[in-house]
Amino acid sequence: MGDSGRGFPTYCRCGTRVIRCTSKTITNPGRLFHKCPYGDEMESLAIETHTCCSVVSGYEKELRGFEKEIEDVKMELKSLKNMVVCVVVFGLLYKLFM
Incomplete structure (x- = not known):
């Protein structure tokens, strides 16, 4: 070299x-x-790469936040599903014994 x-x-x-x-x-x-x-071009590319990494890092943090929100919504949906099942069962029991 x-x-x-x-x-x-x-x-x-x-x-x-x-x-x-x-x-x-x-x-x-x-x-x-x-x-x-290529020295100046390499510096520009290094700066651009650093900027892109920062943007990606921000998106990763945002994605983790969305994943947490999805998990929360799944838990809420499961709770609502359980409530609907309970209401249906109680409704059937009420009809059956009344």
Whole structure:
């Protein structure tokens, strides 16, 4: 991937040939450096990935809340079903003995 020894590497860790640039900063004017041509794109993708993970995490929390609500509704439905069965049984018993 990179050259062993001193000097500029010719390839990035990702396998792409590096670009050699000259610094235009105040602290290092004219200093040579190398960079991956996909470096900025990789940073953007990393930020976008982080954002997507945050969104997914929020959806997972929301999904867990919905799952809890579904369980509560199931319990309520079961209770209502039991009440209807009791009313029907008592109604039949009332008709039978009256």
